[in-house]
Amino acid sequence: MAASSATLQKPTLNVEVRLRNNASSTAFLRTDLIREEVTDWLCKNFLSLKIDQELTGFDSLSHGDVIESIRVVDSSSALDSDASIHRLDETHLAVQAYELHDAEDDPAPRPAKPSVGEENEDEEESPQLRITRLPSKSLNGLWDALVFEDGIPAKLLKYTTRMMAMMRRPSLDMAVVSWNRLLLLHGPPGSGKTTLCRALSQKLAIRLGHHFTQGRLVEVNSQTLLSRWFGESGKLVAKAFESICSVAEDESTLVCVLIDEVETLTGSREKASTGSECGDALRATNQLLTALDRLRYRSNVIVLCTSNLFGAIDSAFLDRVDIKQHVSNPCxxxxxxxxxxxxxxxxxxxxxxxxxxxxxxxxxxxxxxxxxxxxxxxxxxxxxxxxxxxxxxxxxxxxxxxxxxxxxxxxxxxxxxxxxxxxxxxxxxxxxxxxxxxxxxxxxxxxxxxxxxxxxxxxxxxxxxxxxxxxxxxxxx
Ligand SMILES: Nc1ncnc2c1ncn2[C@@H]1O[C@H](COP(=O)(O)OP(=O)(O)OP(=O)(O)O)[C@@H](O)[C@H]1O
Ligand SMILES: [Mg+2]
Incomplete structure (x- = not known):
């Protein structure tokens, strides 16, 4: 009986309202009011909507002058059916309003440099963290340009959106209901893993706009965290994650952490301890695992990782991953x-x-x-x-x-x-x-x-x- 009532639930139809540049700085803008007004307008003026439909005629709305575009983007039912037209009385409308921010990076808090020896100029210039304000102009269009079979992006977006929203319930006991906030995309080189993680972060910032007032994408440059100085890598990893924690301090900021080529930091400890590799990599892995265990209690953080060397990843890291998604080359x-x-x-x-x-x-x-x-x-x-x-x-x-x-x-x-x-x-x-x-x-x-x-x-x-x-x-x- 429970299953049949679940199938009777109305699917969600997502509509994105893009605001004009600097709309929020030129006027006192309440995105919740814009969402409400647009929802009302849609319900009164449309019987059905089509996926990818660009809506016009919103100029007469009281917020019409700050709206750049309104687009029907997807439906949760599209995961099960190909229908592109959706009757409004049979769907739940979810309207999101967002503004795209300039591509400039935020000044990132940098982890301290290694204390031993001198780092050369190149290493100094290579930032360990790159922080982008979300939703970002630089990431605009990325989602639509990705082509995957089996609707992988849509499934990941639905899963992460719902989990993030569910895990924000203040009374939820994280010791009982476990979610590590960790996703891993793995597959051959050039299959779109990094691009999908960036695009997913952008979509999450838009879709979770009613839960968070702002968003940040923090990209961890794994290579720069491996020091040539013995014993320093673990410290660099710890410092980098301290910086991430300070970005995530404000609970109203959604923080998407992207760790590309995660096998660099989570090389199998079993191999490191038996082979000739020094214990430095092992310490880096331990530090990362400890940092991830701390991050899982932050309701505003999600960690997206990529790898094309799945077999080289530490088993304790893999055990923490909530979703392991294989991304293959295009069919x-x-x-x-x-x-x-x-x-x-x-x-x-x-x-x-x-x-x-x-x-x-x-x-x-x-x-x-x-x-x-x-x-x-x-x-x-x-x-x-x-x-x-x-x-x-x-x-x-x-x-x-x-x-x-x-x-x-x-x-x-x-x-x-x-x-x-x-x-x-x-x-x-x-x-x-x-x-x-x-x-x-x-x-x-x-x-x-x-x-x-x-x-x-x-x-x-x-x-x-x-x-x-x-x-x-x-x-x-
Ligand atoms: N499925 C896809 N659909 C559209 N574009 C794709 C797809 N896969 C890859 N690309 C394009 O290929 C380029 C490389 O993708 P990306 O860097 O995300 O791959 P990757 O899986 O992270 O590779 P690597 O494992 O080498 O880091 C991007 O410009 C991306 O747009
Ligand atoms: Mg990549």
């Missing part, structure tokens, strides 16, 4: 999407010019449902005239390469269409990392075409060669 669908967004960006900037092949025809035999599905997509061809739309809409023209779902509907009978060619390339990209895929379109044009600008067809031919070269260089993997 063909994700590869298509990454390559597609790169190529469309090159088209937008006139590096690639659309050619006739970007046009396609549709088959008149398509079902109304397929047509509706295509129309729902924002990137459906722009050139539908009303007339064509009303009759049989058999000529379509793309100014950019369409998403996979649209390709399936409109271009199934056009093997020469760029989207079809790109799909053929994406299918060959198994084993290539997201990093390589983001690099290859630009690199292909630079290496394998001539002149300032070339056509999309020429760009795709160059990309095909570049993919073959990359697969050859990485041993076909």
């Amino acid at each position: 063909p669908k994700a590869a298509y999407e990454i390559l597609r967004t790169c190529i469309n960006e090159l088209i937008r900037c006139n590096v690639l010019t659309p050619d006739d092949e970007l046009c396609g025809t549709t088959n008149k035999g398509h079902t109304a449902a397929a047509a509706a599905a295509a129309e729902e997509d924002e990137e459906t061809p722009h050139s539908f005239s009303d007339e064509a739309h009303m009759s049989d809409w058999d000529v379509v023209e793309y100014r950019s390469i369409p998403p996979l779902a649209v390709m399936d509907i409109h271009l199934w009978d056009r093997p020469d269409a760029p989207a079809r060619k790109l799909w053929g390339i994406a299918e060959r990209c198994a084993g290539l990392s997201g990093r390589a895929l983001r690099r290859l379109p630009g690199q292909a044009i630079a290496l394998h075409t001539h002149g300032e600008s070339c056509t999309v067809a020429e760009g795709l031919a160059a990309l095909s060669v570049a993919v073959d070269e990359e697969l050859g260089a990485t041993g076909g993997q």
Whole structure:
């Protein structure tokens, strides 16, 4: 019975209200009032909302002059279904209001330098902690640019948001209900782990805006915490975490700590004690574990770690990790999407010019449902005239390469269409990392075409060669 009542719960539809730059400094701004007003406006004016929908017509609101944009971002039900349209009477609306801050770092409290010997200039200049105010302009758009199968980002965001909110209940006894506030993303190099952690921090700051008045992303530079002076690494780790604790002192500040390449600091102690490695690394690991045990009592902190050497991580650290998420290289669908967004960006900037092949025809035999599905997509061809739309809409023209779902509907009978060619390339990209895929379109044009600008067809031919070269260089993997 409990299970059926749980399934009857309304899913949450998240709407993000982005405020104009410096909105909070130019006016006495109450984001709670903005959230309330927008929620009210949505309920009175809309029967349903669509994921990714940009809403207009908010100028008449009393806070209209400080609002930059309103966007429907996601729904908790989207984890279980692909539905993109949501009836408001069947969902719980969660409106978040936020302002993006400038990319400049906050002055970070630095751990003291090692007491032994002289550090050289380079080491002095390399900060052990980098602190960014959240939500940050520099992280804007990162979340949307990530393409993962199985909805990994959405699941992580839902989990962390709910856990952070749950663990903020003042009366909760942390000795009974345990949560270490520790997530680990592991997987091959270039699969997007660091980017996902940064994007997740940004999203958390937005989504938990009603719990915290401000946010900070604290990035720990693991390499700089390993000293060449015997016995110093443990002290450096301890000092770095003291600094993190001072940032987290104010409980109304959400603090997302990112420890990249965590295996550097949490090398297996079993190996260190039996091998030739000195006990310094062992002390660093012990210090980190102690620091993490202290941080778990701070309701405003979450620690996100990445590693591409899972096997090298200390078992006591792994035991503390709440969620271990493997992040793999993109599947063909994700590869298509990454390559597609790169190529469309090159088209937008006139590096690639659309050619006739970007046009396609549709088959008149398509079902109304397929047509509706295509129309729902924002990137459906722009050139539908009303007339064509009303009759049989058999000529379509793309100014950019369409998403996979649209390709399936409109271009199934056009093997020469760029989207079809790109799909053929994406299918060959198994084993290539997201990093390589983001690099290859630009690199292909630079290496394998001539002149300032070339056509999309020429760009795709160059990309095909570049993919073959990359697969050859990485041993076909
Ligand atoms: N799944 C993906 N979707 C979109 N872009 C991706 C994806 N994976 C990687 N990228 C892009 O590749 C680049 C490198 O990603 P990132 O640094 O996050 O990888 P990583 O897993 O942390 O790598 P490493 O293990 O080497 O540190 C970024 O520019 C990112 O945008
Ligand atoms: Mg990384």
